[in-house]
Amino acid sequence: GENVEQHPSTLSVQEGDSAVIKCTYSDSASNYFPWYKQELGKRPQLIIDIRSNVGEKKDQRIAVTLNKTAKHFSLHITETQPEDSAVYFCAPGGMKTSYDKVIFGPGTSLSVIP
């Protein structure tokens, strides 16, 4: 089955600095690469996703980059703000069979210090 890891597990940055979180996966058939953000006490929400036919995608201060050869993708947050403090999850997957399943990474806790 899919083995998903995230690094680092915790990250603390000063407001205005950049943050990078890396997700590594084991299944080369994966072709969908999302990042979810979960603020304390709230539900996870998708913040950005990418498919394997694209190497990079950007949406304002956040971006995702994909390296399919190395089987990892990364979340980049620039000009961090206190409201970026949350737990971030990756969930790579793909339709290998009709009943394959989504595996979430263990999460990265980001703290932005004002």
Place this chain on the structure above:
Amino acid sequence: DGGITQSPKYLFRKEGQNVTLSCEQNLNHDAMYWYRQDPGQGLRLIYYSQIVNDFQKGDIAEGYSVSREKKESFPLTVTSAQKNPTAFYLCASSIKAYYEQYFGPGTRLTVT
């Protein structure tokens, strides 16, 4: 008001009792999922369904059961066989597998 709902928000049960958590969506999504989240932990998949009348076990299905009789509904039953049922349970749906998942607000279950 479109979206995915879960009820109740908090649920308390005595050990040995079965309990059913509700999950409803009006997004016309084919796929639905149940996750368990323990404090400081990630999301662990309990069951998922990609189509009505069909569902598959996730990584931690033991002690849980589901049904998918309607597209809109995917209830989860936590049975007395689940050794440690106290947790935060999240339901999600997506238009189909490997698309954005929309999460419900969650149900916090406490079993004593």
